[in-house]
Amino acid sequence: MSRFEICFSGSGGQGLITAGKIFGEAVALHTNKHVVQTQSYGPESRGGASRSEVVISDEPIYYPKITRLDLLLALTQESVKKYLSNLKEGGILIIDPFGVKAVPSGNFKTYSIPVTLTSKHELGRAIFGNILALGAIAAITKIISIEALESSVLPNVPERFREDNRKALALGFKLGAEAAK
Amino acid sequence: MIFPFPGKPKEVKFILGNEACVEAAIAAGCRFFAGYPITPSTEIAEGMAKALPRIGGTFIQMEDEIASLGAVIGASICGLKALTATSGPGFSLKQEHIGYAALTEIPCVIVNVMRGGPSTGLPTLPAQGDVMQARWGTHGDHPAIVLSPSSVKEYYELTIKAFNLSEKFRTPVILLPDEVIAHTREKLEIPENIKIVDRKKPPANVDKKNYRPYAVSRDDEVPVIPNFGEGFRFNITGLIHDDSGFPSNAPEITQSTLMRLHKKIAAGYGEIKGIEVDLPRGAEVAVLSYGASFRSAAQAAKDAQVGLVKLTTLFPFPDKEVKELAQKVKTIIVVEMNLGQLIGEVERAAGGLAKIAGVNIANGLLITPDVIREKIRACQKKT
Numbered sequence: 162m163s164r165f166e167i168c169f170s171g172s173g174g175q176g177l178i179t180a181g182k183i184f185g186e187a188v189a190l191h192t193n194k195h196v197v198q199t200q201s202y203g204p205e206s207r208g209g210a211s212r213s214e215v216v217i218s219d220e221p222i223y224y225p226k227i228t229r230l231d232l233l234l235a236l237t238q239e240s241v242k243k244y245l246s247n248l249k250e251g252g253i254l255i256i257d258p259f260g261v262k263a264v265p266s267g268n269f270k271t272y273s274i275p276v277t278l279t280s281k282h283e284l285g286r287a288i289f290g291n292i293l294a295l296g297a298i299a300a301i302t303k304i305i306s307i308e309a310l311e312s313s314v315l316p317n318v319p320e321r322f323r324e325d326n327r328k329a330l331a332l333g334f335k336l337g338a339e340a341a342k
Numbered sequence: 343m344i345f346p347f348p349g350k351p352k353e354v355k356f357i358l359g360n361e362a363c364v365e366a367a368i369a370a371g372c373r374f375f376a377g378y379p380i381t382p383s384t385e386i387a388e389g390m391a392k393a394l395p396r397i398g399g400t401f402i403q404m405e406d407e408i409a410s411l412g413a414v415i416g417a418s419i420c421g422l423k424a425l426t427a428t429s430g431p432g433f434s435l436k437q438e439h440i441g442y443a444a445l446t447e448i449p450c451v452i453v454n455v456m457r458g459g460p461s462t463g464l465p466t467l468p469a470q471g472d473v474m475q476a477r478w479g480t481h482g483d484h485p486a487i488v489l490s491p492s493s494v495k496e497y498y499e500l501t502i503k504a505f506n507l508s509e510k511f512r513t514p515v516i517l518l519p520d521e522v523i524a525h526t527r528e529k530l531e532i533p534e535n536i537k538i539v540d541r542k543k544p545p546a547n548v549d550k551k552n553y554r555p556y557a558v559s560r561d562d563e564v565p566v567i568p569n570f571g572e573g574f575r576f577n578i579t580g581l582i583h584d585d586s587g588f589p590s591n592a593p594e595i596t597q598s599t600l601m602r603l604h605k606k607i608a609a610g611y612g613e614i615k616g617i618e619v620d621l622p623r624g625a626e627v628a629v630l631s632y633g634a635s636f637r638s639a640a641q642a643a644k645d646a647q648v649g650l651v652k653l654t655t656l657f658p659f660p661d662k663e664v665k666e667l668a669q670k671v672k673t674i675i676v677v678e679m680n681l682g683q684l685i686g687e688v689e690r691a692a693g694g695l696a697k698i699a700g701v702n703i704a705n706g707l708l709i710t711p712d713v714i715r716e717k718i719r720a721c722q723k724k725t
Contacts, residue, residue, distance in 0.1 A: 182356075182527060189356040189529045196356065198527040202466055224641035224711050225526050225634070 171236030176291035181213025191309035289329035296333025364389030366501035373399035376413035386427035407432035421569035441480035467706035468521035494528035506539035522634035616654030642714035668692035
C-alpha cells in the first residue's frame with residue numbers, strides 16, 4: 162500500500178478529530194503500517210468546519226497531509242462541498258444523510274450511512290455518530306478489525322459512556338457491512 | 343482517559359508532537375513548568391499539569407508569559423530543570439527574560455510552537471515566521487541555540503537534546519516546532535537508555551563564602567554556578583558582571599564576558615549541531631528545509647535527482663556545512679513557511695558559491711510537495 166488517505170469531515174463538535182485520532186491509533190498500534198494523523202480547525206470551538214486526516218502507508222510517510230483521498234467521510238453538506246474535489250477517481254465517499262441532503266454523483270463509490278439518526282434512535286443521542294461512522298469505515302474498507310478499533314475507542318471516550326460507544330461501533334459496523342454487500 | 347505520561351521504555355504510543363514533548367521533558371528530568379495557555383502549545387501545559395504533580399514536580403499557570411519565564415528561571419537557579427511553552431505572541435513577551443537567562447547563564451528550555459503571525463495572526467494554523475526572532479528577539483550580543491523538529495519522534499529527541507544542551511552550556515535553549523508537527527500524531531517508541539546531562543556542580547570542599555560563580559577555569563568556557571539554597575554566597579544580575587557575579591562596566595570585563603558567551607556555544611558546536619545532508623552523485627540542485635516544511639521537501643525530493651538537507655539545529659547556523667554544500671551543487675532551494683528568513687543565513691554561508699532560491703509561502707497551509715517539485719524542475723532547467 163503506497164498511501165491510503167482518509168479524511169473525516171463535518172462541523173466542529175461532531176467528534177471528527179477524535180474519530181481520526183481513534184482510527185489512526187488503532188492502525189498504528191495494531192498493524193505494522195506507518196500512520197500519520199493530522200487535523201485542521203478554525204478558532205471556533207463549535208460549528209465552523211472541522212476535519213482530521215489519516216495517511217496510512219507501508220513506507221515511511223513524508224508529507225503528512227492529504228494529497229488525493231481514498232476515502233472521504235462527510236457528515237455535513239458543507240464538508241462535501243469543500244472536500245469532494247480531493248477524492249480520487251474510484252475513491253469511496255461515505256455521507257450521513259442527516260447532514261448531506263444533496264448527494265453528489267461522480268466517479269466514486271457512495272455509501273449513505275445514517276449515523277446521526279441511528280445514534281439518536283438506538284442510543285438516545287446524536288453524539289455517537291462519529292463512532293458509528295468508524296464502525297462503518299472498518300466494515301467497508303477492512304483496513305482494521307473491529308476488535309482493534311474497539312481497543313482504541315474505549316480509552317478515548319469518557320468511562321461512563323464506554324458501553325454506549327461500544328454499541329455504537331458495533332452498530333456502525335453492521336450498517337457498513339450491509340451497505341457494502 | 344488513560345493517564346498518558348510518562349511512558350515506559352519500549353512502549354509504543356500514537357501521540358501528538360506536543361505530547362511527545364511532555365514525555366521527553368519528564369524523561370530528561372524536567373520537574374518544573376510555568377506557563378500560560380496559548381494555541382497551538384496548550385497540550386504541553388496540559389500534559390505537564392497532569393504529569394508533574396504525580397512525580398514530585400511543580401506546575402504553575404502564571405498570569406502571563408513574562409512571569410512564566412521568570413518563574414522558570416527562578417526554579418532553574420534553585421536546581422530544577424524547568425520548561426515553558428508558548429506561541430508567537432507569548433514568545434514576543436518572553437524576549438527580555440531570554441536575554442536575562444543568556445547573560446546570567448541560567449539553563450532553561452523555551453518551546454515556541456510557531457503559528458501564523460504577526461500579532462494574533464492565525465492561532466490554529468502553521469507558519470515558520472519566528473525563526474529570526476528566535477535568533478535575535480532579545481536585545482544585545484547574545485548567542486542562541488534553536489532546535490527545530492520535523493516529526494513526532496524528532497520532537498521527542500530534540501526535547502531531550504534541548505534540556506541536555508541547556509544544562510551543559512548553561513544557556514536558554516529554544517525549541518521551535520510549528521503547528522503541524524505539534525498537532526500531528528505519529529507512532530513513538532519510548533527509547534530505552536536516554537542519555538541525560540546535568541549541570542556541573544561545584545566540588546565538595548570548596549570555600550562557599552568566597553566562591554566566584556562566573557569564574558571559568560575550563561576550556562569549555564562554562565562557569566560552574568551553584569544552585570541557590572546550597573549554602574553558597576553569591577550574586578546574580580542581568581547587568582554585565584565580573585566573575586563574582588556583581589556588576590562591572592569595565593571595558594575588558596564587558597568584552598571578555600560577551601566573547602565568552604559566544605565562545606561557550608562555539609566550543610560546543612559539535613554537540614549542538616543538527617544537519618543531515620543526502621546528496622546523490624551528480625545532483626546539481628539541493629533542497630534545504632526544517633520542521634514540517636522538511637516533510638514536504640522530502641516528499642518532493644523522493645524520485646527526483648536532488649540533494650535533500652534537513653536542519654534540526656537552526657542556530658548556531660551550520661556555516662561550514664552549508665558552504666561545503668554550496669561548493670558541490672549549483673542551486674540550493676530553501677523551503678520555509680515564511681517570506682524568507684533562514685534563506686538569509688543560507689545566502690550568507692554559501693558566500694556566492696551557489697545560487698540560492700526560495701520556496702516561500704505564508705498562507706497558513708503546509709507547503710505542498712507539488713509546489714516544491716515545480717521549483718526543483720525550474721532550477722534544474724536553469725543549471
